[in-house]
Amino acid sequence: MLWQNLFSEKNSLKNFEVIELINKFKIFLFVFLFLIILITFGGLLNLIFNNSIALIAYILIVSIIIVIIKKKKTNLFHVITENTFIILTSLSSLVVISFVIYILTYIFIIGSQHITWEFLTSNPTEGLTSGGIFPAIVGTAFLVIIMSIAGIPVGTITAVYITEYAKENSLFSKIVRFSVNSLAGVPPIVFGLFGLGFFIGIVGKQIDNREIISKYNNINTMFLQSDSPFYKDNQANPREVISFFKSLKNDYSFETIEALEGLVLKGEYKNYNLEFYIEYLKERERPKWGQPALIWAALTMALFTLPLVIISVEEAIKAIPPELKEASYSLGATKLQTIIKVVLPGAVNGILTGGILAVSRGAGEVAPILFTGVAMYLPDLPDSLSSQFMELGYHIYVLATQSINVELTKPIQYATTFVLLVLTFTLNFTAIFIRSKTRNKFNRES
Amino acid sequence: MKKIQIRLKNRNSLIEFIAERFIQIIALTSLAFILGIFYFVFQESFWAFKQINEKTRKEDTRKYYKISDESNMNDYSTEDDELRPEKYPPEKTNNNEYLNTKSDSLKLKPFNTLEEAKNISLHRYSMGQEKPIKFDDLFKPNDVIEGEQVFIWQPISTEPKYNILPLIFGSFKVSAIGILIAFPISIMAALFTIAFAPKWLREIIKPIVEILAGFPTVVIGFFCLTVLSGYFEELFNTQLRLNAFLGGVGLSIVIIPIVYTLIEDSLYIVPKHLSEASLALGANKWQTAYKVLLPAASPGVFAAFLLGFGRAFGETMIALMITGNAAVITLNLFDSVRTMAATIGSEMAEVEYRSIHYGVLFIVGSVLFIITFSLNALAEFIFRKKLIKKFRGY
Numbered sequence: 001m002l003w004q005n006l007f008s009e010k011n012s013l014k015n016f017e018v019i020e021l022i023n024k025f026k027i028f029l030f031v032f033l034f035l036i037i038l039i040t041f042g043g044l045l046n047l048i049f050n051n052s053i054a055l056i057a058y059i060l061i062v063s064i065i066i067v068i069i070k071k072k073k074t075n076l077f078h079v080i081t082e083n084t085f086i087i088l089t090s091l092s093s094l095v096v097i098s099f100v101i102y103i104l105t106y107i108f109i110i111g112s113q114h115i116t117w118e119f120l121t122s123n124p125t126e127g128l129t130s131g132g133i134f135p136a137i138v139g140t141a142f143l144v145i146i147m148s149i150a151g152i153p154v155g156t157i158t159a160v161y162i163t164e165y166a167k168e169n170s171l172f173s174k175i176v177r178f179s180v181n182s183l184a185g186v187p188p189i190v191f192g193l194f195g196l197g198f199f200i201g202i203v204g205k206q207i208d209n210r211e212i213i214s215k216y217n218n219i220n221t222m223f224l225q226s227d228s229p230f231y232k233d234n235q236a237n238p239r240e241v242i243s244f245f246k247s248l249k250n251d252y253s254f255e256t257i258e259a260l261e262g263l264v265l266k267g268e269y270k271n272y273n274l275e276f277y278i279e280y281l282k283e284r285e286r287p288k289w290g291q292p293a294l295i296w297a298a299l300t301m302a303l304f305t306l307p308l309v310i311i312s313v314e315e316a317i318k319a320i321p322p323e324l325k326e327a328s329y330s331l332g333a334t335k336l337q338t339i340i341k342v343v344l345p346g347a348v349n350g351i352l353t354g355g356i357l358a359v360s361r362g363a364g365e366v367a368p369i370l371f372t373g374v375a376m377y378l379p380d381l382p383d384s385l386s387s388q389f390m391e392l393g394y395h396i397y398v399l400a401t402q403s404i405n406v407e408l409t410k411p412i413q414y415a416t417t418f419v420l421l422v423l424t425f426t427l428n429f430t431a432i433f434i435r436s437k438t439r440n441k442f443n444r445e446s
Numbered sequence: 447m448k449k450i451q452i453r454l455k456n457r458n459s460l461i462e463f464i465a466e467r468f469i470q471i472i473a474l475t476s477l478a479f480i481l482g483i484f485y486f487v488f489q490e491s492f493w494a495f496k497q498i499n500e501k502t503r504k505e506d507t508r509k510y511y512k513i514s515d516e517s518n519m520n521d522y523s524t525e526d527d528e529l530r531p532e533k534y535p536p537e538k539t540n541n542n543e544y545l546n547t548k549s550d551s552l553k554l555k556p557f558n559t560l561e562e563a564k565n566i567s568l569h570r571y572s573m574g575q576e577k578p579i580k581f582d583d584l585f586k587p588n589d590v591i592e593g594e595q596v597f598i599w600q601p602i603s604t605e606p607k608y609n610i611l612p613l614i615f616g617s618f619k620v621s622a623i624g625i626l627i628a629f630p631i632s633i634m635a636a637l638f639t640i641a642f643a644p645k646w647l648r649e650i651i652k653p654i655v656e657i658l659a660g661f662p663t664v665v666i667g668f669f670c671l672t673v674l675s676g677y678f679e680e681l682f683n684t685q686l687r688l689n690a691f692l693g694g695v696g697l698s699i700v701i702i703p704i705v706y707t708l709i710e711d712s713l714y715i716v717p718k719h720l721s722e723a724s725l726a727l728g729a730n731k732w733q734t735a736y737k738v739l740l741p742a743a744s745p746g747v748f749a750a751f752l753l754g755f756g757r758a759f760g761e762t763m764i765a766l767m768i769t770g771n772a773a774v775i776t777l778n779l780f781d782s783v784r785t786m787a788a789t790i791g792s793e794m795a796e797v798e799y800r801s802i803h804y805g806v807l808f809i810v811g812s813v814l815f816i817i818t819f820s821l822n823a824l825a826e827f828i829f830r831k832k833l834i835k836k837f838r839g840y
Binding site for chain 2: 078081082085086088089090091092093095096097099100101103104106107154155157158160161162165176178179180181182183184185186187188189190191192193194196197198201303306307334335336360363364365366367370371393394396397400401410413417420421424425428432
């Protein structure tokens with residue numbers, strides 16, 4: 001309307017309209033000026049540190065124009081303070097925005113130059129100074145998939161329990177809500193500690209112990225066969241045992257022979273009894289689950305993202321109008337039917353949003369997996385849940401700080417960062433898109 | 447009618463019951479895990495306390511080591527230990543002498559009994575006897591350099607020193623710098639979006655800040671390391687390229703979106719009639735923003751401050767990448783610092799399971815946990831209780 005007024009000949013402009021116009025487009029003017037300075041001086045940081053004079057000049061000019069246009073009595077001090085305030089606040093928001101744009105364009109421009117199909121699908125070579133990032137991409141994918149399988153259903157069910165089954169104002173639900181909310185802000189490294197101490201140190205070691213016990217029961221029975229060197233007098237020397245294992249050719253012969261050859265290398269030709277061998281081999285057993293592994297990293301990450309999922313789903317369930325649920329109950333549906341047919345379909349966007357945000361958070365966070373499963377470099381892809389893996393974020397960290405030649409790996413660093421950013425942004429944008437749909441879902445009237 | 451209802455209920459009651467129990471079990475398990483973190487981190491560090499004490503007692507009775515004499519350093523080594531004749535009594539076999547001489551020449555000890563075999567294999571996993579420490583060493587000055595008592599964190603050496611004060615100080619220093627940079631920027635940006643910006647601009651600013659919130663922290667650390675570090679080095683003429691100030695800037699980038707979003711939300715829920723009344727009384731926009739909006743949203747602002755500080759306090763990757771990781775206590779902005787989270791992150795991967803170093807790192811972790819958790823809980827309390835009370839009256 002103002003534009004029409006401005007260009008129509010019939011309506012002469014009144015003063016207050018001009019002021020309104022300037023007020024309205026002050027931000028435009030400012031952004032315009034800012035962009036000009038940005039282009040001329042090149043770079044945001046230079047601008048912040050060097051151009052305070054331009055800023056003060058601009059504030060004064062705008063204020064004086066306003067005072068001149070306004071023919072009423074105005075307080076110059078008030079005008080100046082207001083404009084200073086507006087400009088400072090807009091400047092700070094502009095700082096944030098331009099920083100985001102700066103970092104994005106910087107990484108995207110440099111990173112995208114080094115992205116090739118080969119880079120995405122080949123192994124790193126020559127001590128991580130060349131080659132691709134394929135194992136890191138696959139490792140991240142595995143981590144994220146196992147994490148979401150473990151975390152999202154559990155988080156959803158927990159949220160359903162909190163909102164539908166637990167009593168609204170009971171002590172239990174208060175404790176739960178408080179701990180979930182507070183846990184969302186606990187540093188990720190603490191989750192890593194939990195993963196190391198609990199998953200690896202307790203659960204993994206337990207599984208290992210059980211496996212070792214059953215394995216040595218088998219070996220024990222093997223040694224009791226008639227062709228074993230222990231059959232006669234319960235004494236045998238290491239070489240006899242090795243040849244016995246070689247003749248067996250079963251699953252554990254390789255590792256066992258390796259361990260026993262160590263005994264031979266130490267210069268031992270004596271005879272030992274059966275218990276000695278079993279104890280000796282048990283001590284040399286390598287941990288399988290009681291070490292950093294993919295499954296423990298994924299579970300730690302699932303636990304880390306669990307509060308995020310719970311909060312997101314809980315909010316989505318609370319956004320469902322109570323009339324819908326009441327209608328369902330009044331039609332004779334039970335609680336379970338209401339949950340399956342009304343609550344979950346209503347909250348499906350919230351579940352998706354929470355899940356995607358959790359996945360994106362998990363893909364970007366390195367601290368929980370630092371010592372629960374990530375490896376610097378592995379030639380092979382992870383082939384089981386107990387193997388270690390490479391991850392994109394950790395790969396960036398390794399390349400940027402612990403590489404043999406940091407300068408040489410700069411292109412790979414930028415390209416890896418580019419890939420990670422593209423991954424997390426795709427996920428984040430999907431989540432934001434779904435959430436914007438959800439907001440409109442139940443608020444059509446308003 | 448009543449009959450039908452009863453029949454429906456009966457038909458579903460078993461499934462209903464099973465499903466409810468199933469949901470309950472899963473929910474309680476996940477909640478147990480969540481509460482388990484609280485329990486477990488502390489339990490592991492309490493274990494470390496116990497272990498430290500036990501080891502101290504054991505070592506004292508055996509008089510195993512002597513303090514402050516470097517010539518006795520060999521006493522700790524395991525190889526000498528294995529060669530000691532009194533510890534491993536000679537065998538009664540015929541080729542005893544032959545074996546002993548042979549093992550001496552090879553620096554190997556013959557092992558014949560089951561117990562000795564166990565001993566050797568345990569030595570394979572442990573790096574030798576650890577020098578025990580006391581709980582006081584964690585907080586009191588543990589070394590003297592040039593006549594001054596100093597706090598030293600030096601876990602990997604022949605005489606490890608575990609003092610966690612420099613780490614706590616480092617965390618506070620970096621996150622204080624971070625929040626001091628981030629807080630003014632985000633409060634101003636939030637005021638701008640709520641009070642001054644037109645609607646279309648608000649809808650641009652908010653998603654962009656959300657993009658920043660979605661940045662992986664490694665990427666921000668990488669960006670600071672490669673781009674900003676060189677820039678700041680030139681600008682401030684610093685001796686060290688990686689210092690506390692750079693770390694603070696990196697952390698501020700991480701916490702700006704959090705602080706901004708929280709302040710914006712709490713400004714947004716200030717009732718419209720308050721600001722409209724202020725404007726109707728003839729106040730400027732900035733007067734309204736400064737004297738009406740901001741005081742009304744003050745609990746939210748304070749909570750945002752606390753949450754941002756807590757987030758910065760526990761941030762690992764950025765601290766690990768760009769703070770320099772030197773555990774010193776100085777007030778100079780451009781010195782390196784070592785934060786608690788970075789210490790755990792860099793040292794935990796190489797540490798032996800349930801050694802003293804492991805226990806001390808868990809103690810560091812639980813201190814970190816206590817501080818961040820109490821900051822969060824305080825923020826939660828302030829935000830939920832006060833802000834809602836203020837506007838809704840209950």
